Amino acid sequence: MNRLTTPFGSYALTRFPEDPRDRLRAWDAADEYLLRHLHAGTGERGPVALDGRRVTVLGDRWGALVTALAGHRPVQITDSCLAHEATRANLTRAGVPEDAVRLLTTQDVPPERIDVLLVRVPKSLALLEDQLHRLAPSLHAGTVVVGTGMVKEIHTSTLTLFERILGPTRTSLAERKARLIFCTPRVPAGAGEPNPWPLTYTLGPDAGAGPAEGLTVVNHAGVFCADRLDIGTRFLLGHLPGGTSTRRIVDLGCGNGVLGTAAARLNPGAEVVFADESYQAVASARATYAAYAAPHAGTAERGTGGAEFLVGDGLAGVPADSVDLVLNNPPFHSHQATTDATALRMFAQARRALRPGGELWVVGNRHLGYHVRLRRLFGNCELVAGDPKFVILRAVKGKRETGRTA
Structure with a gap:
């Protein structure tokens, strides 16, 4: 040490x-x-x-x-x-x-x-x-x-x-x-200049081909791509899974919460868990989801699923075998260091939290080679979609497998 x-x-x-x-x-x-x-x-x-x-x-x-x-x-x-x-x-x-x-x-x-x-x-x-x-x-x-x-x-x-x-x-x-x-601080310091954060904007029709269109996004300072929708998230938004059998969804490394909120729209009645290690990110996700949920309270679009917001070490606090779908756009930097350690920890936590038959959907830069890690961890990995820069990968937890740490 x-x-x-x-x-x-x-x-x-x-x-x-x-x-x-x-x-x-x-x-x-x-x-x-x-x-x-x-x-x-x-x-x-x-x-x-x-x-x-x-x-x-x-x-x-x-x-x-x-x-x-x-x-x-x-x-x-x-x-x-x-x-x-x-x-x-x-x-x-x-x-x-x-x-x-x-x-x-x-x-x-x-x-x-x-x-x-x-x-x-x-x-x-x-x-x-x-x-x-x-x-x-x-x-x-x-x-x-x-x-x-x-x-x-x-x-x-x-x-x-x-x-x-x-x-x-x-x-x-x-x-x-x-x-x-x-x-050397002036007195009073900061006088006369308002704090511009958080930023708020509404997504247009180009945001993921539909499921995120019209959503109000709230970004507190420090959240990745705070002034716009990052291109990896935009790509995944265009391929989000939807279905009435999905009961519990996790937006892992949620950032501003747009993935989880769009997934809530596509899966009426599902509970969505927004998880991140950043206090700024979870505050953003809470505000983004609230902006979506308030106008639809009690309507069929929102359903009765609701949302949970977790600041912590990924899914460490989520019970094993309790989740149907995990959405993940993992970071590949820790401060100034480039590393896949955070992504690999997220993948292992997702496998533990997923129910047998549950799915992890990951978007990442093509060159990162996440498919190799996911096959090793889950025993399977499917390419859902790809473009010259990004891939969307799907890994399914085995029917007989129970949650365990990799």
């Missing part, structure tokens, strides 16, 4: 879910750079006095920052429930009481006052914009704002957001391909 050595102590840290085969660390040079700066300063700036000050950490990916700073009782704000789980595990491993860190989601009300704001720059510029707007009212003239990220993650547009929403901004010199961002 890798250890993060900092001026605040040395910590054994892991990602979540913990996998001994995973060689990706739970921190990087950007986290180390920020912690060194807080303790000893960088160039003409710092160190940062933390004792007795209200510290908030935005976007701490696996809890490395708040674990090191737990003695200052920080608030952690993240969009990922997996980051929260990793933080809990890392705090426990470090012998730190869990209540030493206050865990908040990006959907929660921000702290009333922030004296030190530490920002781990997220991959999504939209999420950064939304969160800076939400946190700005909590800042004051004495607030210290320091961001961190790898050089490849910090762009001119990143600095422009800090400057526009919070105040004057500059960067440090690069160290080990990482940079710091220093921002």
Whole structure:
């Protein structure tokens, strides 16, 4: 197990879910750079006095920052429930009481006052914009704002957001391909500029050849392809299965929930479960489904199935052998790393959750070769549709097979 050595102590840290085969660390040079700066300063700036000050950490990916700073009782704000789980595990491993860190989601009300704001720059510029707007009212003239990220993650547009929403901004010199961002907040910060998130739009007739046409889509910041329908989802929408025998459907990695909502339209009376590890995504799916369901309450189109919304580790909380259909457009990135680990975990969870005879429908880039993994896992895989970029694959759980982890 890798250890993060900092001026605040040395910590054994892991990602979540913990996998001994995973060689990706739970921190990087950007986290180390920020912690060194807080303790000893960088160039003409710092160190940062933390004792007795209200510290908030935005976007701490696996809890490395708040674990090191737990003695200052920080608030952690993240969009990922997996980051929260990793933080809990890392705090426990470090012998730190869990209540030493206050865990908040990006959907929660921000702290009333922030004296030190530490920002781990997220991959999504939209999420950064939304969160800076939400946190700005909590800042004051004495607030210290320091961001961190790898050089490849910090762009001119990143600095422009800090400057526009919070105040004057500059960067440090690069160290080990990482940079710091220093921002001096105006008072009041964020005044005069409304937060543009969430975005709402209505799908036209080109959205999946019918089942999604007319649906209102709500996208909170940070959701994949937040300002439009991504082409993989659009392709799957044009081939969604429908039938009265489908009782329980899961939109796995639901994003804005458009797949599950369109499936509800095609399968009247079916219950739809929207599952994602992102708080922003599940909030989006809830709003998208609500926009569809409200006008049809009590009508034949909506039926009586209803919906359930789960923020968690995929289908870990869904009972085995309880689902008829799983729809999945899996991600193939984890932060900056390209990996199929998340997709493979989703496929295994889907097989466990499906009833015998239940089906997993997957859309993915053709070059990813998901058909090989699905055949190995399910014993079968059928090509439903394909184009030069995407394939839609269907795997069926065997009639005699009961849910088990691969």
